[in-house]
Amino acid sequence: MKKARSIKKPGINIDMTPLVDVIMLLLTFFMLTATFKAADSEAIEVSLPKSVNTDSTRLPENDIMTLTLTNTGDIFLDVDNYNVRKDVFGNEFAIGLYHPDSTSQSEFLTTGKIGDKEFKREVIPMNKAQFEKYINDLRLNLINRTEGKQDFRIVVKGDKDTDFGVVEDLMKSLKETKNTRFALVTDLKSATLE
Amino acid sequence: MAGGGFDSAESSGSSRGKKKYHKGKKLGVRIDMTPMVDVIMLLLTFFMLTTTLATPQVMQINLPKGEETDKVKVDMGNVLFIRVSGAGNIYFSLGKSDGSEMLPERIPFENLRKTLESYFASNPNLLMLIKFDRKMKYNNMVDILDEINRAKIERKYSFLPMEEIDIQIVTAAGG
Numbered sequence: 480m481k482k483a484r485s486i487k488k489p490g491i492n493i494d495m496t497p498l499v500d501v502i503m504l505l506l507t508f509f510m511l512t513a514t515f516k517a518a519d520s521e522a523i524e525v526s527l528p529k530s531v532n533t534d535s536t537r538l539p540e541n542d543i544m545t546l547t548l549t550n551t552g553d554i555f556l557d558v559d560n561y562n563v564r565k566d567v568f569g570n571e572f573a574i575g576l577y578h579p580d581s582t583s584q585s586e587f588l589t590t591g592k593i594g595d596k597e598f599k600r601e602v603i604p605m606n607k608a609q610f611e612k613y614i615n616d617l618r619l620n621l622i623n624r625t626e627g628k629q630d631f632r633i634v635v636k637g638d639k640d641t642d643f644g645v646v647e648d649l650m651k652s653l654k655e656t657k658n659t660r661f662a663l664v665t666d667l668k669s670a671t672l673e
Numbered sequence: 674m675a676g677g678g679f680d681s682a683e684s685s686g687s688s689r690g691k692k693k694y695h696k697g698k699k700l701g702v703r704i705d706m707t708p709m710v711d712v713i714m715l716l717l718t719f720f721m722l723t724t725t726l727a728t729p730q731v732m733q734i735n736l737p738k739g740e741e742t743d744k745v746k747v748d749m750g751n752v753l754f755i756r757v758s759g760a761g762n763i764y765f766s767l768g769k770s771d772g773s774e775m776l777p778e779r780i781p782f783e784n785l786r787k788t789l790e791s792y793f794a795s796n797p798n799l800l801m802l803i804k805f806d807r808k809m810k811y812n813n814m815v816d817i818l819d820e821i822n823r824a825k826i827e828r829k830y831s832f833l834p835m836e837e838i839d840i841q842i843v844t845a846a847g848g
Contacts, residue, residue, distance in 0.1 A: 495706040502713050509720035528815040530732055531823055548811065634731065637811045644807030646814060647834065650736065659738050662731035665815055 523547045523555055523593050525638035529668035544617060544631035546649065549593060550640040551586035553578050554649060556605070556613060558631060563620045567613065573601040577610040579648035611656045618658075633661035732818065737831060749774070753792060753799045756835070757817065758843045759808035765792070766842075777846040782816065786824045793826040801830035804839050 525547060547555040556575030558564060565571040578585035587593055588604060605613060618631050633653065637646060653661060752768035756777065763785060764777040780788050793799055801821070805814055821828060 495710055499706055499710055499713065502710065502717055506713055506717045506720065509717065509724055513720055513724045528812045530730075530815055530819040637815075639810065639812035639815070641811040642807060643805045643809040643811060643814055646811050647805070647807060647832075650832065654736050657738070659736040660733070662733050663815060663818075664731055665819075667730055 523549065523598070524596070525549060525636055526640075527636065527664055527666045528639040530665040531668050539632050539634075542621065542629050542631050544614070544633045546633065546635045548635065548637040548641045548645055548649070549586065550638040552580050552583060552642060552645045553585050553587055553593075554610075554645065555602075556610065556617075558617050558621075560621060563617055563624065566620050566624075567616045568601075568603060570601050573603055575605050575610065575613055576602045577605045577607070579607065579645055579652075580642075607652065611652050614652070614656050614658065633658055634664055635661055636664045732815070732822070734818075747800060751796065751798045751800055753801050755801055755803045755817075755830075756839055756843050757803070757805045757809055757813060758848050759806040760848060761809055761813040762843075762848065763817065764843055764846055767792075777842055779847060782820075785817065785820045789821065789824045789826055793824075797827065799826075799829070802833050803830055804833050804835040806835050806840065806843070 541559055543559050545555075545557045545559070547557065549555070554577045556577065561571040564573060568575070576585065576587055578588070585604070587598065587602060592598065622630055635646075635649070653659070748770060749768040749772050750770035752774075754764075754766045754768065754774060754777075756764045756766070758764070761782075763780045763782060765780050765788065766774045766777040768774045803817075821830060
């Protein structure tokens with residue numbers, strides 16, 4: 480004991496307390512603000528349009544029904560609750576695919592890829608009637624599951640090069656299923672154009 | 674620095690004061706913080722690398738709840754048609770009370786907000802009927818809705834499908 484102390488003493492002692500304080504603060508900050516990439520790594524990547532949008536609201540954290548529109552006109556229907564997916568789609572990793580434009584073929588069904596990326600989840604192709612039924616079923620499932628406490632918020636994630644025709648067909652389907660409130664996901668644009 | 678202040682306040686005899694201070698420090702428990710700092714550093718790095726800070730924002734859209742067959746009577750004099758061609762060109766035309774409408778006027782996107790504000794300054798009860806061409810890009814739609822949201826006007830708009838006659842009007846005005 481005595482020996483150890485005499486060795487220790489000649490060394491330089493750095494007081495780490497302020498360092499620990501700062502790191503603790505940083506850690507707390509990052510832990511509280513963290514939203515994990517892993518959570519949507521299974522999502523389809525699209526290049527979002529930008530908007531300034533003064534009354535912007537943030538994307539809700541859970542209970543989201545995501546409608547992803549790729550630039551080739553495919554609509555992917557997905558929810559973030561895997562129990563609901565399992566009940567309605569029959570597979571907890573399945574995702575719905577609806578291609579509203581009858582004059583062209585779905586990119587995914589012809590090439591098996593989205594853009595040039597492989598997609599590993601099971602894809603269920605749907606026609607218009609099935610698509611609208613699935614939107615209703617997914618919502619009903621969550622409402623029943625949580626005894627009316629939770630409901631999906633509909634979020635449209637469109638690629639900026641999607642034809643408006645696809646968006647129009649989607650809005651029509653949403654309107655017919657009485658889903659008149661939905662949100663478009665955009666990236667923030669700084670208000671330079673004055 | 675703090676030690677110096679402590680010294681002078683404690684006693685007049687500098688050597689005695691120093692000794693006392695030293696002795697007090699030695700008695701205290703010293704915790705080695707290095708392993709803790711290591712762990713915290715690892716955690717910090719983990720959280721810093723896995724976070725996505727820029728959460729995307731959303732733009733709320735509310736479609737009218739009514740059935741397609743429900744007809745709403747609107748005074749045509751209070752209607753502003755906004756037609757957007759497949760190339761993304763914006764055309765405004767005001768309706769007239771007799772059911773016809775004025776010639777379409779092409780509005781550059783940069784002036785869209787100002788033009789809307791001036792239209793609404795002369796008639797605050799305007800209802801915007803927006804007709805987007807199906808070949809137009811989604812990006813244009815978000816841009817235009819964004820400008821409408823930013824304009825200091827009462828936001829009353831609804832989407833109508835672009836029909837053959839609308840396409841003719843737009844093509845006649847320059848496409």
